[in-house]
Structure formats: structure tokens, C-alpha cells
Amino acid sequence: MLVRLTDCGRVDSPALQPAKTHDSRPVLIVLHQETSTPGRVGNALRALGHPLDIRRPRFGDSLPSSLDDHAGAVIFGGPMSANDPDDYIRREIDWIAVPLEERRPFLGICLGAQMLAKQLGGRVAPHPHGRAEVGYYDIRPTAAGRAMCAHWPRQVYHWHVEGFDLPAGADLLAEGGDFPVQAIRSDTAYGFQFHPDVTWAMMHRWTTKGHERLSLPGARPRREHFAERAVHDLAERIWLEHFLDHWLSRTPLEEPVRTFSEAAE
16 A cells, blocks of 8 residues: 655555544653753654653663554654664664564654664664765655655754664665655654754854764755755744644554555566
């Protein structure tokens, strides 16, 4: 079965109908630093009526054995790598099997997307020529991405030096330049290499405390971060709000999502 979503807020397939009643369960939020926040994603989820269950496994918080008590889960970014040997990194990657097996809404952002890719058997690695994406860069939705959401932002905010390959069986939703895989879907799980969660305050903090990344090959100068935000931020914010509303309101798929190539066979 081919699922077609003509925008981020309207569902055309009977297999993905919005819930008839509002789900007020909390969304599980996984953060990686003491000062980290869920930013704009957290703001949008609260506006949709969901409390946030914030946990930091790096500092000893546990993760639930089931998502029955949660509307969904989001793993955010951080300066660490999905390839690091730390126990909490391994535990988080292994834990992603819970939403995958239960077919519950899951979203990974930057590091969280790389963890999803690892859980699905994909490879996470630095750019072969040491390039980084730090600032605003173009993304291009694929046919599968446009079927999910007709209106994607042209540029989105990035802050990463590693990327990931498309895992076997996952759909590529959006692609980029130096890091070709920008957004993926595997059933009810999504991964975004970019940062739709970043607020104006977060951008100030990152470009100040993480200023050394601004000198990496491919990184944008600090002034361009704020100049490009004035141009592209509204489209990214509207897209994110539509995506999150749809992501949490859908019911589990009765059949796995098929790719366009499979549907043509």
C-alpha cells in the first residue's frame, strides 16, 4: 500500500486517519546535556496539549520499557557521537527498538536521527573531507518526502560534523549537498539531520559556546546564521508545527509504508 500525504496536516489514506479524540499523554523527551532544552519542538508539543516527560539518560534517568503511557518520543541532538562507546549512547540506540517494535511515533533530531540510523543498521560517520554543516543549507524533498508533506522549507538550520547513510528499508524524505541524507522515515519513526528545534536564543548560545565549529570547512560565518534565520525561519517553523501535529495524531499503520519503487512493481 502506498501512503500519500498531500500536506503536513491533511491525510488522504484511510490507514493514517487522525485520532478521533485528543491524546493528552506526555511526549517523552530525551536530552543530552544539563542545559539542553527541547526548544521549538517542546513549545509546539505543549501548544498541541502534550506535557513533556524530560529525561537525560546521560545523567542517570531511565527510559520506559514501553511507550503505552506516552503519545510519542523525541531524541534530540548533542555534541557527542552515535559512535561513542559511552554506555548511555548504546542504551539509547538499543532503546529505539521500543517505538519501532510498538510502531509508536518516534522522532530523532541530529544525534537522535543518527541513533535511529544505527538502530536500523545504517552507518554514521564524518564527512570524508572533514566538512561540516553549521548554519543554513538547502534541502531537497524527494518524491516520498513530497508525498508526506507538499511544502518543505527550502533551507533549514544545521549543526553537525557527522552524517548517516540511508538504512536498508527506510524511505529517504529529503536530501542535501555535503550530507546527502537529511530526512528519513521507517514506518512511524522519523529522523531529521537538521535542527527545526532551534530557537533564536539557542542559536545565540550555540554560536557563542560552540564558536570553534564556525571555523570548520563548510561552516557558515556567525552573521549569516542570523541573516538567514530572518529569511527562512518562518517557513521552517510552520512546517514543523504541521509535521508534529500530523506525526502525533496518526494511528499505527495497518501495513508497512511502501516506497514509490515498490508501489510501481
